[in-house]
Each structure stands twice: as structure tokens, then as C-alpha cells.
Amino acid sequence: MAEKKRLKDLSIWQKIYIPEIFKGLALTFKNMLKPKFTMEYPEEKFIPPASYRGRPVLVQEENGEERCVACGLCSRVCPALAIEVQAAETEREKERYPERFEINMIRCIFCGFCEEVCPEEAIVMSKDYELAFTNRQEAIYGKDKLLVPVSQLQDRIEFLRNYK
Amino acid sequence: MSLIEILIITLIKILIILTLTLLTVSYLVYFERKISAWAQNRLGPNRVGWEGILQPFADVFKLLLKEDIVPNKANKVIHSLAPMVALFVAFTTYAVIPIGPNVQIFGYDISLVVADINIGILYVLALTSLGVYAITFAGWSSGSKYSLLGGIRSSAQMISYEISMGFSIAGVLLLSESLRPIAIVESQAGWMWNAVVQPIGFITFFVSAFAETNRLPFDLPEAEPELVGGFHTEYSSMKFAGFFLAEYANMIIASALITTLYLGGWQIPYIEKLGLADWLVTVFQVGSFFIKVGMLLFFFIWIRWSIPRFRYDQLMNIGWKVMFPLSLINLVWVAVLIMIFN
Structure with missing residues (x-):
């Protein structure tokens, strides 16, 4: 085993201790004059980078339809069992769509598995981190809250194309 | 002056000193939080009022509205006596600290000190050592291990630091030849500040003052990480606020004492040579204090x-x-100085 070396040979100035105290004081004083890191939250909001995993949302195309084909993979992979999908048929090109799509935000752990497993790029993690509810009913997000226009999610989709 | 006049003047002085200290104490808490924030690159309280200027009042109202919890095992009388002792000691000490020279108002010759007694320093020493009892009472009566440890630490700390504090003061007293605070201030005329004449004594007194007021780096009676708050672990509501106020009031006393004993009190060196009006000089002097x-x-x-x-x-x-x-070295140094120059 390598022998541990301790810093024992302090110089006389270090032993007197007082100059070292003043060094410490100078350091804290310098820091008092430095710019502050604090972000004053409600007025000034943190805008996360594209790699941030916020609230999962469903991508809404320009024509107002969702991309989701209700395959149920996200629901299947979700480790917290937070997603519930009810599929239905439609006359549109993709033939299937989710009649009901619910994410229980109390259960969601923001792992991003749903987004990773999705074959249609239909569910992605947004930058939204302001999630607060006053009761459990409110915490279950339906399609009305989950659908977000694709233009707002371009950042994340590009990130996924580069790194997924 | 008749007795009534003396009584009224003293009452006014007490009122002024008391409101001044209470205000300073509350704003000291504010500045403590602000400065700690700045040192850590944060902003500090800035929500209540402009830049958080009303924060101390918000704190006080919060503490007033809190539930006052007394532990089952506590000795109830002493438990509630302790913060009172702490506050009493903290505020009565201001009585002998002079904040300025004598002034003439409406034909009265008023000294800017509540009680101009000739054993002022002895009075201060007596009261500050009484302050240990508050902490020891609190520690013992709470019926909690952590509080007791805090109380024991406090008494051990006070014993070891009161001695060096006393000897440093002895150096000052040798020079001033009086225990009267005003006389001590006047003995430091010009640049003959005790901090300059006896720097070692200044440093020992300064360090002892930190230990006496339980401030970091000597705040062992509190020591949050090990003792969960030490002697005030079991205190809440206004009783806790009492200790809190007393701590900051003690800080002000320590600063005022250091100013009086070592930094020439209210004096500004050679201000009389500027030829200013008398009242202006007095204002400057009080301001300098x-x-x-x-x-x-x-x-x-x-x-x-x-x-x-x-x-x-x-x-x-x-x-x-x-x-x-x-x-002790400082005491010898002062004695040698007196031998040589007198």
C-alpha cells in the first residue's frame, strides 16, 4: 500500500495562522463583489437546453392531428405505468389514432423511455418543468393538455435525430 | 438639575438607546443574511419591501405567530427564564457605553451615555459573565442531550476566554487609570488609540470577544452540525427569538466595547484642528462611533x-x-511602556 503523505511542514507564516485568516477573508470579500448566480424565478425563468427532459407531450401536426398511431409501445415500456392509451380506428391515412391518451403526472418519472421507444416520433419530452396540481384528478393529463404543436418541439426533435 | 429633570433625561436616553439597539439588531440579522448571500454569490432576501428591507419585520411576525413548544421533560420555570436572562444581560450592558462627548441641549449638559458610572468596565464584565447563565440554564433545563452539551461547552468556553479578555482589558486600564468608559475614551486622544499602542491586547480581546458572543469560529455552544443547534434546540417561537436577539445584541455590545476600549470611542484624531463648529464636531464624533x-x-x-x-x-x-x-505579554508590554514614558 502506498504510504499516505500528509502536509505537515507548514511554513512559519502558516503556523502563525493570522495571515492565512486574512487570505481567507480576502477570498470571501472578492466573492462578495462578483456577479450573482441567482435566477429570480417567477420573473426570470430558466430555459433548459434541448437535452432537458421535462413533461412528456404528444406531437401535434400542422393540420391539427396527432402523430400518434396508438401502438401502445410507450404504455408498455413505461416503468412507472403512467401512460394509458386507448386506440381507435379512423378514415385517415394512418388508420389508427388514440381515442384516449392519459399520462398520470404523479407517476411519471421523466425517464424518457416513451420517447425513445416511439416509432413515430409522436411523444417527446418538452421543456416544461412547471408542474403543480392541487388534487390527484388534475394530475392526470389527457389529450387536451398533452397535444403540443410540432413547431414548439422542433428543438427536441432535432436533438433526438442527432443523438438517438 | 433637579431629580425630576435627571429622571426625565435618563428615561429619554434609555428610550433612544433601546430603540436604536432593537432596530440595529433586527437589521443586523438582515445584513447577516445579505452578506452571507453575497459571499456565496447569491442575492439574499429581496422579496419583502425594496431589496428585502422589511424582511426583519416579516421574520418577527412569523416568530410571534409560531407555537411555543416546551418539552415535557423540561424544567418549565428555568426554561422560560433563560431567554429572559439572555435578553436582560444583552440590553442592560448598553447603559455604560458612551456614544459621544457631552453635549449642551436647551442649557443642559448631557453626557451621551445612559449611566456615567465610574466602574463601567467592571459592570460590563460582570454582566457579560452573567450571560453564560442564560445559555447554561437553557442547556440544562431543556432536558435534551444536545442542549446540555451545548450548555457545558458554553461554560467551558467562557471560563477559558474570560481570563484572556480580563487581562487584555487590564492593559487598557493601566493606560487610562480609570474604569470609567468616558475616561478610557478620553485617554486615547489623537492617534493614541489602544489598538495602535497595544496591538497584541487588541487581537486577544478581539478573539475573546468572538468567543464571548458565541460567534463563528467559536460558536461551539450552537454548532449546528453536531449539536443540532446546541442550547436552543428545544426553543421555539418568541423564546427562540429572544436568544436570537440576544446573540446579535451581544455582537453589538462586543463591537461597541472594542470601539470604546481600543479604537478611541467616538474620537476622530485631530478633528479640533479643522476649526469646525462645536455642534458639527459632536455630530461627526457620534457618527464616527x-x-x-x-x-x-x-x-x-x-x-x-x-x-x-x-x-x-x-x-x-x-x-x-x-x-x-x-x-500576559501585552500586560507586560503596557507596563514597560508606562515605565519608559512616564
Whole structure:
């Protein structure tokens, strides 16, 4: 085993201790004059980078339809069992769509598995981190809250194309 | 002056000093939080009022509305007596600290000190040592291990630091030849400040003052990480606020004492040579007293956010093996000075 070396040979100035105290004081004083890191939250909001995993949302195309084909993979992979999908048929090109799509935000752990497993790029993690509810009913997000226009999610989709 | 006049003047003085200290104490808490924030690159309280200027009042109202919890095992009488003792000691000490020279108002010759007694320093020493009882009472009566440990630490700390403090003061008294605070201030005319004449005594007194006021780096009775708050673990609501106020009031006393004993009190060197009007000189002098105290208070807070806490044995080592001999050396130094120059 390598022998541990301790810093024992302090110089006389270090032993007197007082100059070292003043060094410490100078350091804290310098820091008092430095710019502050604090972000004053409600007025000034943190805008996360594209790699941030916020609230999962469903991508809404320009024509107002969702991309989701209700395959149920996200629901299947979700480790917290937070997603519930009810599929239905439609006359549109993709033939299937989710009649009901619910994410229980109390259960969601923001792992991003749903987004990773999705074959249609239909569910992605947004930058939204302001999630607060006053009761459990409110915490279950339906399609009305989950659908977000694709233009707002371009950042994340590009990130996924580069790194997924 | 008749008795009634003296009574009224003294009452007015008490009122002024009391409101002044209470205000300073509350704003000291605010500045403590602000300066700690700045030292850590944060902003500090800035929500209540402009830049958080009303924060102390919000704190007080919060504490007033809190539930006052007394533990089952506590000795109820002493438990509630302790914060009272702490506050009493903290506020009565201001009585002998002069904030300025005598002034003439409406034909009265008024000294800017509540009680101009000729054993002022002895009075201060007596009261500050009484302050230990508050902490020991609190520690013992709470019926909690942590509080008891805090109380024991406090008494051990006070014993070891009061000695070096006393000897440093003895150096000052040798020069001033009086225990009267005003006489001590006047003995430091010009640049003959005791901090300049006896720097070692100044340092030992300064360090002892930190230990006396339980401030970091010597806040072992509180020691949040090990003792969960020490002697005030079991206190809540206004009783806790009492200790809190007393701590900051003690800080102001310590600063005012250092100013009086070592930094020439209200004096500004050679201000009489500028040829200003008498009342202007007085205003400047009182202002200089407050500026000196303010700078010392800033230093107290600054030290707190720079230096880590001492270990218990290190504290004892410094107290007995370093501070005590140093204060004796200082006493000899002053005696030699007097021998040579008188």
C-alpha cells in the first residue's frame, strides 16, 4: 500500500495562522463583489437546453392531428405505468389514432423511455418543468393538455435525430 | 438639575438607546443574511419591501405567530427564564457605553451615555459573565442531550476566554487609570488609540470577544452540525427569538466595547484642528462611533462566512496556551511602556 503523505511542514507564516485568516477573508470579500448566480424565478425563468427532459407531450401536426398511431409501445415500456392509451380506428391515412391518451403526472418519472421507444416520433419530452396540481384528478393529463404543436418541439426533435 | 429633570433625561436616553439597539439588531440579522448571500454569490432576501428591507419585520411576525413548544421533560420555570436572562444581560450592558462627548441641549449638559458610572468596565464584565447563565440554564433545563452539551461547552468556553479578555482589558486600564468608559475614551486622544499602542491586547480581546458572543469560529455552544443547534434546540417561537436577539445584541455590545476600549470611542484624531463648529464636531464624533461599530459588525459577519468552526480541543488550546500568554505579554508590554514614558 502506498504510504499516505500528509502536509505537515507548514511554513512559519502558516503556523502563525493570522495571515492565512486574512487570505481567507480576502477570498470571501472578492466573492462578495462578483456577479450573482441567482435566477429570480417567477420573473426570470430558466430555459433548459434541448437535452432537458421535462413533461412528456404528444406531437401535434400542422393540420391539427396527432402523430400518434396508438401502438401502445410507450404504455408498455413505461416503468412507472403512467401512460394509458386507448386506440381507435379512423378514415385517415394512418388508420389508427388514440381515442384516449392519459399520462398520470404523479407517476411519471421523466425517464424518457416513451420517447425513445416511439416509432413515430409522436411523444417527446418538452421543456416544461412547471408542474403543480392541487388534487390527484388534475394530475392526470389527457389529450387536451398533452397535444403540443410540432413547431414548439422542433428543438427536441432535432436533438433526438442527432443523438438517438 | 433637579431629580425630576435627571429622571426625565435618563428615561429619554434609555428610550433612544433601546430603540436604536432593537432596530440595529433586527437589521443586523438582515445584513447577516445579505452578506452571507453575497459571499456565496447569491442575492439574499429581496422579496419583502425594496431589496428585502422589511424582511426583519416579516421574520418577527412569523416568530410571534409560531407555537411555543416546551418539552415535557423540561424544567418549565428555568426554561422560560433563560431567554429572559439572555435578553436582560444583552440590553442592560448598553447603559455604560458612551456614544459621544457631552453635549449642551436647551442649557443642559448631557453626557451621551445612559449611566456615567465610574466602574463601567467592571459592570460590563460582570454582566457579560452573567450571560453564560442564560445559555447554561437553557442547556440544562431543556432536558435534551444536545442542549446540555451545548450548555457545558458554553461554560467551558467562557471560563477559558474570560481570563484572556480580563487581562487584555487590564492593559487598557493601566493606560487610562480609570474604569470609567468616558475616561478610557478620553485617554486615547489623537492617534493614541489602544489598538495602535497595544496591538497584541487588541487581537486577544478581539478573539475573546468572538468567543464571548458565541460567534463563528467559536460558536461551539450552537454548532449546528453536531449539536443540532446546541442550547436552543428545544426553543421555539418568541423564546427562540429572544436568544436570537440576544446573540446579535451581544455582537453589538462586543463591537461597541472594542470601539470604546481600543479604537478611541467616538474620537476622530485631530478633528479640533479643522476649526469646525462645536455642534458639527459632536455630530461627526457620534457618527464616527457608529461607523466604527458598523465596520466591526461587518467584520464579525465577514469572519463568520470565511472561517470554519474550531474543534473543541483546538478552542481550549488556543484559549489557554495562546490567548492567555499573549494577553500576559501585552500586560507586560503596557507596563514597560508606562515605565519608559512616564
